[in-house]
Amino acid sequence: MYSRRMISPILDVQTLTKRFGNVTAVDGISFRVNEGEIVGLLGPNGAGKTTTLSMLIDLIEPTSGTIRIFGLNLKLHREEILKQINFCSAYTRAPWRLTVWEHIFIFARIYEVSDPRRRTDELLDVFHLTSQKKKLIGDLSAGNIARLNLCKAFINEPRFVLMDEPTSSLDPDIADRVREFIMRKTKERKTTILITSHNMAEIEEVCDRVIFMSRGKIIAENTPEELAKKTKKTKVRLMMKDGQKRTIAYCQTHRMKVSATERYVTVEIDEQRIAQFLHDVGEIGADYREISIDKPTLSDYFIGEARDED
Amino acid sequence: MKINSHRVMAVIVRHMFSWKRSLERIWDMFWWPTFNLFTWGLVTVYLQFAGTGSMFADIFLGGILMWMFVNQSQEEMGLVFLQEVWDRNLLNLMSSPLSILEFTIASIMIGIMKITVSVLWLLFLAYWLFHFTIIQYGIMLVPYAISLLLSGWALGFVINGLILRYGFRVQVFAWSLSLLVQPFSAVFFPLSILPPWMQVVARVIPTSYIFEGMRKVMQQGTIDYQGLWTAFFLNGIYLALGIWFFARSYYQSRSSGMLVKFG
Numbered sequence: 389m390y391s392r393r394m395i396s397p398i399l400d401v402q403t404l405t406k407r408f409g410n411v412t413a414v415d416g417i418s419f420r421v422n423e424g425e426i427v428g429l430l431g432p433n434g435a436g437k438t439t440t441l442s443m444l445i446d447l448i449e450p451t452s453g454t455i456r457i458f459g460l461n462l463k464l465h466r467e468e469i470l471k472q473i474n475f476c477s478a479y480t481r482a483p484w485r486l487t488v489w490e491h492i493f494i495f496a497r498i499y500e501v502s503d504p505r506r507r508t509d510e511l512l513d514v515f516h517l518t519s520q521k522k523k524l525i526g527d528l529s530a531g532n533i534a535r536l537n538l539c540k541a542f543i544n545e546p547r548f549v550l551m552d553e554p555t556s557s558l559d560p561d562i563a564d565r566v567r568e569f570i571m572r573k574t575k576e577r578k579t580t581i582l583i584t585s586h587n588m589a590e591i592e593e594v595c596d597r598v599i600f601m602s603r604g605k606i607i608a609e610n611t612p613e614e615l616a617k618k619t620k621k622t623k624v625r626l627m628m629k630d631g632q633k634r635t636i637a638y639c640q641t642h643r644m645k646v647s648a649t650e651r652y653v654t655v656e657i658d659e660q661r662i663a664q665f666l667h668d669v670g671e672i673g674a675d676y677r678e679i680s681i682d683k684p685t686l687s688d689y690f691i692g693e694a695r696d697e698d
Numbered sequence: 699m700k701i702n703s704h705r706v707m708a709v710i711v712r713h714m715f716s717w718k719r720s721l722e723r724i725w726d727m728f729w730w731p732t733f734n735l736f737t738w739g740l741v742t743v744y745l746q747f748a749g750t751g752s753m754f755a756d757i758f759l760g761g762i763l764m765w766m767f768v769n770q771s772q773e774e775m776g777l778v779f780l781q782e783v784w785d786r787n788l789l790n791l792m793s794s795p796l797s798i799l800e801f802t803i804a805s806i807m808i809g810i811m812k813i814t815v816s817v818l819w820l821l822f823l824a825y826w827l828f829h830f831t832i833i834q835y836g837i838m839l840v841p842y843a844i845s846l847l848l849s850g851w852a853l854g855f856v857i858n859g860l861i862l863r864y865g866f867r868v869q870v871f872a873w874s875l876s877l878l879v880q881p882f883s884a885v886f887f888p889l890s891i892l893p894p895w896m897q898v899v900a901r902v903i904p905t906s907y908i909f910e911g912m913r914k915v916m917q918q919g920t921i922d923y924q925g926l927w928t929a930f931f932l933n934g935i936y937l938a939l940g941i942w943f944f945a946r947s948y949y950q951s952r953s954s955g956m957l958v959k960f961g
Contacts, residue, residue, distance in 0.1 A: 408954065408955055438958070439955070442955075442958050445793040446792075446793070446952075447789060447792055447793060447952065447957055447958050448952055448953075448955055448957070448958060449949070449952040449953045466795075466797075467700070467795045467797065470793065470794060470795040471795045474793075474794075475789075475790075475793040477789065479786075479789075479961055480786055480787065480789045480790050480961060481785060481786035481787065481961070482785065482786075482787055482790070483712070483716055483781075483782075483785040483787050484785060485715075485716045485719045485720060486712070486715050486716060487715075490712075490715045494708050494709075494711060494712045494715070495708075495790070495794070497704060497705070497707065497708035497711070498704075498705050498708045498709075498791070498794050498795070498796055499794065499795065500702075500704055500705075500795075524719070540790065
């Protein structure tokens with residue numbers, strides 16, 4: 389059981405494969421995303437995340453496999469599905485000669501939103517873009533363009549949104565508001581979100597579940613907390629008062645990964661062995677002034693897997 | 699395949715919003731046609747003084763006006779697509795319910811609007827500057843104009859197909875492909891003065907029949923029905939081939955991942 393919000397599958401991907409010539413970008417992956425879930429799609433560069441996302445919005449033709457969204461086959465029901473989903477990416481822009489209002493209004497019409505003028509005004513307000521609405525897109529800051537992309541992504545009140553690094557280039561305050569908005573939407577309207585990001589803290593904060601890809605395959609699928617726990621080592625940092633050399637020697641004898649800088653000793657250790665370690669440090673006559681314990685994060689897991697790949 | 703008029707309209711409105719702030723588009727619609735008309739118009743005035751007769755001037759100016767149907771319809775199809783690529787807005791559009799067919803129809807409609815504005819402007823200028831009015835030849839030139847539009851669209855489909863397959867490397871064709879066809883089209887001179895090998899090539903180019911027919915209308919006041927039907931027949935074949943090539947290229951760009959690279 390991954391999430392309390394799990395209700396019914398919105399996205400069902402079965403043995404999805406994409407080959408570009410001899411290169412297999414996505415290698416027979418299968419996964420599901422349930423209604424109201426926020427799922428993170430993670431992996432190092434070249435893992436196949438963007439190719440997967442592109443296949444889900446019909447921009448890339450899969451080599452084999454099936455994609456079912458809302459229970460419908462994407463290949464056979466493209467229009468019906470795309471009407472109810474939306475997409476935003478940090479890598480797309482918008483017509484620089486259009487004003488902010490015009491751009492959103494055009495997409496309100498493309499998605500056949502009822503009362504497109506009202507909806508455009510409403511959404512610009514939600515994303516704090518009302519003051520910019522007459523401004524040409526070419527004159528917007530990178531942060532405002534990212535907000536504009538998000539605004540477009542929610543114009544049709546989508547049931548399912550795919551986001552490719554939506555908060556990159558946003559300042560922390562705006563990124564935080566965007567995360568709040570995403571979480572609020574999933575609660576209010578049960579909007580389902582599939583998100584890729586290189587911001588691990590963001591993924592940990594917003595995602596119910598994470599799918600980790602490497603070399604075109606899914607190598608892990610779990611909650612962010614559980615994935616982080618797979619990195620067993622916790623970092624214990626001691627500011628030594630006395631016995632630094634003895635502590636380092638003790639760690640090396642017990643085959644612990646240890647590093648030292650000036651008066652600090654940092655040890656990577658299993659969480660359950662911390663108490664024993666601190667006891668032993670006292671036994672060998674070493675003393676410390678301060679201690680900090682860093683539990684493993686999703687970022688540690690990501691770095692570990694990315695290095696394994698290298 | 700269903701066509702949704704709201705989505706087609708949305709793409710048209712998007713380009714209308716853009717046009718009013720686009721000096722290049724205004725240049726395309728007014729400046730280049732004006733420049734061409736003015737330059738070649740003065741040449742014909744000079745030749746008239748040299749004793750070539752007023753019909754020569756009419757044929758020349760008629761050729762300029764009619765060629766615009768090919769040039770602008772072809773160019774606009776390419777430019778509407780390229781504009782989305784340059785603006786990195788193509789993925790936003792293609793990930794929406796908008797289909798490639800709806801997008802193409804919108805491009806064609808935008809082209810028709812642009813041609814209408816340009817032609818009306820040129821008709822006014824040609825009359826004002828050179829007292830030339832193509833309207834005197836009446837409804838007889840209308841089927842020729844329609845056939846020229848078809849030629850332009852056939853070329854437009856090929857150009858967009860090439861861009862989808864090979865990316866920005868071939869975008870120059872959006873401005874130049876029709877110029878490759880122009881010498882074989884006998885726009886300003888009779889087909890008979892072309893070298894023999896060019897006449898052979900011209901036989902399979904529909905625009906050559908159209909401009910020969912246009913001259914017949916202007917000189918004799920009659921329609922060469924055989925030439926006109928040949929032009930429509932060839933245009934039908936080229937348009938079908940152009941659409942097929944474009945559809946194949948679109949599928950291939952989705953398969954190769956090229957579409958995503960356009961951003």
